[in-house]
Amino acid sequence: MTFWPAVWLVVLALGVGGFTVVSILVAVKGYAEIKAILHKLKSGPDEGRDRRPS
Amino acid sequence: MSLNAVDVAIVAGYVALVLYAGTFARKSIRGLAGFLVAERSMGLHLGLASLIASEIGIITYMYLAEAGYRNGLAALIIGLPFFVVVLFLGRTGFIIKPLIELRIMTLPELFERKYGRGVRFLAGFLMAVGGLINFGVFPGVEAKFINTVTGLPQDAVLWTMIGLLAVVLAYTALGGMVSVIFTNYVQYILLSLGMIFLTVFGVLKLGWPRIVASSAEAFGPKGLNPFAAGSPFGLSYVLWQLLFQLSVLTIAPYITMRIFAAKDARTGARIFAWSSVLFLARAIIPVFWGVMALAYLTTRPEDPLQALPLMIAGLTPKGLLGLLLAALLAASMSTYASYLLSWSSVISQDIIGVAYERLTGRRLGDRSRLLVNRATMAAMILFILWWSFRFQSEELLFFYLMLAVNLFLAGTLVSAVFGLYLHDRRFGLLRGRRWGAYAAFILGAVPTVLFFLPAHPPVSRLGLWSYILALSGMVGGSVAQNLLDPDAPKGEAA
Structure with a gap:
């Protein structure tokens, strides 16, 4: 009766822990991507592609 | 009412923020590609936020x-099949990579290129019907949730749902995919905070031993072991779900639109690889909340769907409830926005657009398509409100939702695989052809139709049969056409 609870505890720890880490990454890096999209849309698709930093 | 003034202020502030973020994007939209796939400019992190926010x-x-x-x-x-399938797609790019490389906006476009316009129309029609009867139950079920959590009267909940849908319609119809991406970002941050908070808070409050004990006491060994005798899960369930999730994740329009909006095929595949852990969390965290509700509630609700809102209303301290409710509403609004955009683009592009071209011999211009798209969204809102409050089923909600999308899922998966991978003359009689695609769609839809009959076979069997029938239809139809009509006619790719 201890095997399955241990399995589920590991699955939950991985799931919730991984979710937390990826969510922090998404919050920080997603903001920079929003600014890049706004820049691209304002300058038009072709111009935006040309101006994107390499 | 369970909410205090601070809770109400948090929820109202959130709605205002989302409306502002969504309408702000409108200024940037130029043309259909900007509206539907945001000029294919979405990077990895926004792609992740958008995919998960719309899927929760x-x-x-x-x-x-x-x-x-x-x-x-x-x-x-x-959670296991989700995790395995998403990881597999991220590693291999199966179906996803060729779709991005073809630069299409909706999946039925692929069918027009490979099988001709008639198949595109049939695929679009089945997708629209299946999608709408799936989407159509959301507001009614969610109204029950909000009703239980907030303590608002049922009439007020109905108007709340109409208000929320109006906000979603406003920012989606005005700003298209750009609005959806922006608001999904805000919504993702809120919903992830809410999900992590409720899980950690619940475990600290209830304690792991109590949660384990409640499962074992209520269900015996099968409450812990999914492969125990009498469990509704087991190996056959896992196999079926692997197939089902493979279809949903590669071809459901509300997911593929995120992938088509990615910068390139590599970014599309990376979104999947990274989202494997998010899809695992998306499945296991709410399931775990249900298990927590089992440990928390002393009186069993008559309707098991009410267990979660009852636990949230009882467990969460006032003040935090507003934040949690804003997070949950965020999750729903992003789903509505995404589903509205994807289903309306299927209806406007693949049904109305194709029919118009057939009748007049001319293509709809970009401006007219945008107009048709926005009008379709408004009509969809009216339909789902109507369907939502008249829908009744004795089956599990989970089964209803799966079978509804199964109307197009099996035929679409089989036709996409044959269209992308088995479509040249090397495959001889097995080469995917138009007759095969028609047969796959029609036969794959039969089990969902049977589901709506008063007496029908078990749902898991119906689900599996839709894939077997779709595959048989594709093979049978294609072999027949390759024998009787070996040269590809006009409109069908050779």
Whole structure:
């Protein structure tokens, strides 16, 4: 009766822990991507592609 | 009412923020590609936020928590097929990579290129019907949730849902995919905070030993072990779900639109690889909430769907409830926005657009398509409100939702695989052809039609049969056409 609870505890720890880490990454890096999209849309698709930093 | 003034202010502030973020994007939209796929400019992190935010709504929490509440910890097995399939897609780019490289906006466009315009129309029609009867139950179920959590009267809940849909319609119809991406970002941050908070808070409050004990006491060994005798899960369930999730994740329009909006095929595949852990969390966290509700509630609700909102209303301290409700509403609004955009683009591009071209011999211009798209969204809102409050089913909500999309899922998966991978003359008689695609769509839809009959076979069997029938239809139809009509006619790719 201890095997399955241990399995589920590991699955939950991985799931919730991984979710937390990826969510922090998404919050920080997603903001920079929003600014890049706004820049691209304002300058038009072709111009935006040309101006994107390499 | 369970909410205090601070709770109400948080929720109102959130709605205002989302409306502002969505309408702000309108200024940047130029043309259909900007509206539908945001000029294909979405990077990895926004792609992740958008994919997960649109794939989590109150409805997701409700049906997954119901599974946890009715089956105990063993129901956590539900997360496994999601995780495995998403990881596989991220590693291999199966179906996803060729779709991005073809630069299409909706999946039925692929069918027009490979099988001709008639197949595109049929695929679009089945997608629209299946999608709408799936989407159509969301507001009613979610209204029940909000009703229980807030303590608002049922009439007020109806108007709340109409108000929320109006906000979603406003920012989606005005700003298209750009609005959806922006608002999904805000919504993702809120919903992830809410999900992590409720899980950690619940475990600290209830204690792990109590949660385990409640599962074992309520269901015996099958409450912990998904492969125990009498469990509704087991190996056959896992195999079926692997197939089902493979279809949903590669071809459901509300997911593929995110992938088509990615910068390139590599980014599309990376979004999948990274989202494997998010899809695992998306499945197991709500299931676990259902298990927590089993441990928390002393009186069993008559309707198991009510277990989650009852636990949230009882467990969460006032003040935090507003934040949590804003997070849950965020999850739902992003789902509505995404589903509205994807289903309306299927209806406007693949049904109305194709029919117009057929009747007049001319293509609809960009401006007219945008107009048709926005009008379609408004009509969809009216339909789902009507369907939502007249819908009744004795089956599990989880099964209804799966079978509804199964109307097009099996035929679409089989036709996409044959269209992308088995479409040249090397494959001889097995080369995917138009007759095969028609047969795959029609036969694959039959089990969903049977589901609506008063007496029908078990749901898991119907689901599996839709794939077997679709594959048989494709093989049979293609072999027949390759024998009788070996040269590809006009409109069908050779």
